Amino acid sequence: MRTLDEIASDGFPVTGLHGPQDHALVSLDVALRAYVSTTYEIHGKLHLTEPASNADEQNARDFNLFSGYSRAAFETIVHLQHFAELVVKDALRREHDLLVVLASQHHVLLHKLIKGEPVDAADYERLHAVDAAVALERACKLLGACKLDTKYDFIAANRSFLEKLNALRNRLWHRGTLVLRYRALDEFVGRYGLPFIKAATAIDPYAGCELAWKPKALSCAIDPLEEIEVELRSANWSVAKVAFLKEMARAAYQNPLEESPWFEHDNESKRKLVEATVAELGTAELGSIERITSCPVCGMDALVIYEDMDDGCAYTWLAKCEGCTLELRSSYGNPSTHGWAGKIEEYWWER
Numbered sequence: 001m002r003t004l005d006e007i008a009s010d011g012f013p014v015t016g017l018h019g020p021q022d023h024a025l026v027s028l029d030v031a032l033r034a035y036v037s038t039t040y041e042i043h044g045k046l047h048l049t050e051p052a053s054n055a056d057e058q059n060a061r062d063f064n065l066f067s068g069y070s071r072a073a074f075e076t077i078v079h080l081q082h083f084a085e086l087v088v089k090d091a092l093r094r095e096h097d098l099l100v101v102l103a104s105q106h107h108v109l110l111h112k113l114i115k116g117e118p119v120d121a122a123d124y125e126r127l128h129a130v131d132a133a134v135a136l137e138r139a140c141k142l143l144g145a146c147k148l149d150t151k152y153d154f155i156a157a158n159r160s161f162l163e164k165l166n167a168l169r170n171r172l173w174h175r176g177t178l179v180l181r182y183r184a185l186d187e188f189v190g191r192y193g194l195p196f197i198k199a200a201t202a203i204d205p206y207a208g209c210e211l212a213w214k215p216k217a218l219s220c221a222i223d224p225l226e227e228i229e230v231e232l233r234s235a236n237w238s239v240a241k242v243a244f245l246k247e248m249a250r251a252a253y254q255n256p257l258e259e260s261p262w263f264e265h266d267n268e269s270k271r272k273l274v275e276a277t278v279a280e281l282g283t284a285e286l287g288s289i290e291r292i293t294s295c296p297v298c299g300m301d302a303l304v305i306y307e308d309m310d311d312g313c314a315y316t317w318l319a320k321c322e323g324c325t326l327e328l329r330s331s332y333g334n335p336s337t338h339g340w341a342g343k344i345e346e347y348w349w350e351r
């Protein structure tokens with residue numbers, strides 16, 4: 001039987017694909033996948049996220065929100081904070097290793113680091129890293145004193161957001177409290193998180209690694225993260241529009257078609273299989289099918305529009321893609337109401 005030490009050392013580095021920034025991008029990828037899944041996790045029931053008129057009602061709404069939402073909100077904050085912490089520490093480490101480690105009790109190692117002598121990985125691992133708050137404070141002070149490259153100015157510019165992110169993460173991590181409400185999470189990530197992510201991923205070593213963290217490109221040519229950021233700049237931002245965009249981004253992560261032309265043959269086989277399966281769908285368990293159309297995310301003819309009937313009134317209510325898992329609901333509004341006429345067809349009607 002292997003010892004605990006043997007088991008714990010039986011690993012491989014996450015740095016095979018793009019470089020040493022990979023572990024930061026893994027966290028960013030997990031955070032974004034979690035964030036854009038929040039609409040799916042509340043089963044599209046946007047009315048449950050409306051602010052209540054009194055504390056009792058609010059407590060009931062918070063309590064009744066789906067547990068999948070809490071998990072996604074937790075993952076969003078914890079992994080986004082981890083990504084941000086690594087970005088800040090990377091900026092410091094490029095100046096000097098000593099700016100990110102507590103080395104004062106490790107005298108020989110300290111001497112090696114000061115002298116710039118090589119330190120092997122096992123020795124380096126014995127050093128504790130400074131915590132996120134110290135790293136942020138240090139980076140901002142050094143930027144203020146013009147001691148760090150100006151390409152890191154975005155760290156100081158986003159300082160309030162990063163401090164709040166650290167605080168939210170600590171409350172979740174150490175005390176397990178305070179899951180942001182659905183709309184607050186939209187504002188926090190959309191208005192503050194996405195601009196930080198955009199700035200951080202525009203510079204070395206993260207630039208050009210979009211495949212590692214971004215949703216795949218949408219067939220309708222809308223950039224969901226960009227549009228969420230733009231929408232959240234407005235005080236009158238639309239919860240429905242952001243829900244529509246998040247659900248498209250979530251499905252884009254699930255899109256089975258590959259973006260590289262190298263996979264065109266594979267893509268064609270997958271497309272044929274999915275479209276043949278959809279064409280054979282009869283009246284499904286979700287109700288009667290109004291039509292099957294092209295999906296705005298994966299582009300396959302696999303988006304099934306469902307209709308229902310209530311008090312003599314027929315209406316469409318769900319658009320579900322059998323290719324990429326997209327699930328749009330009528331409460332997210334018709335595309336034309338969000339300014340996407342000509343890019344995405346209309347799905348919802350009642351008569």
Ligand SMILES: [Zn+2]
Nearest residue numbers: 295298321324
């Ligand atoms: Zn699709």
